[in-house]
Amino acid sequence: MDLFVEGPVDPAAGDTTAHRWRSRPAVGGVAWFAGQVRGDRTDAGAVTAIEYSAYRPMADQELQRVIDEATIASGIDDVFVRHALGLVPVGGVAMLVGVAGAHRGEVFATLAWLVDAIKERVPIYGKEFLDGADHRWKVNT
Numbered sequence: 001m002d003l004f005v006e007g008p009v010d011p012a013a014g015d016t017t018a019h020r021w022r023s024r025p026a027v028g029g030v031a032w033f034a035g036q037v038r039g040d041r042t043d044a045g046a047v048t049a050i051e052y053s054a055y056r057p058m059a060d061q062e063l064q065r066v067i068d069e070a071t072i073a074s075g076i077d078d079v080f081v082r083h084a085l086g087l088v089p090v091g092g093v094a095m096l097v098g099v100a101g102a103h104r105g106e107v108f109a110t111l112a113w114l115v116d117a118i119k120e121r122v123p124i125y126g127k128e129f130l131d132g133a134d135h136r137w138k139v140n141t
Contacts (some may be wrong), residue, residue: 004054006138008092009034009082021100027077029107035095045130049089054124066117074110076101077084081114083124084138094126118120 002082005013011034021027040047080098088094095118099111118124 001082002101003060003067004056004083004085006086007084009084009094010048011093011096011098013082013096014080014098017098019129021078021098024077024100026102027100028102029104030098030100030105031107031111032045032096032098033111034093035097035115036093037090039090042130045132047090048131049087049092049129050094050126051129052083052124052126052133053088054085054122059123063118063122066114066121070099070110070114072115074101074106074113076106076110079114081118083118083122085124087095087129 012033018030018032021030025107037050038047063081063083067081068074070079077100080096082096084092084094095115097111097114097118099107099114101107101110
């Protein structure tokens with residue numbers, strides 16, 4: 001399964017997984033996070049898009065490591081992760097993460113941990129394009 005997609009992530013990308021989760025009797029909680037590109041205003045101009053890039057061998061390995069850590073440490077049932085590569089316009093989904101587990105507390109905690117770990121640990125780089133044809137490298141916060 002490819003964890004990365006070219007261009008914006010389709011918000012419906014997790015539909016098949018969500019359907020499968022609904023058929024599992026042990027799953028009592030499901031939560032999703034869709035991170036979309038914001039049109040932030042900066043001194044240099046407004047963000048119109050972000051172009052995501054990654055060194056795939058390293059990014060694939062670290063993203064899988066993060067997923068494995070989340071599932072082993074939390075005891076949750078399953079996770080779904082897709083991250084965009086390439087150009088994603090304002091409003092486009094750059095990252096879609098879903099978590100399924102027995103209880104809402106562990107699901108919410110794991111979802112928050114996964115999103116933070118992906119942003120902190122996986123070597124994905126974003127170049128913000130600004131109106132006026134300027135660009136700058138994005139810093140995750």
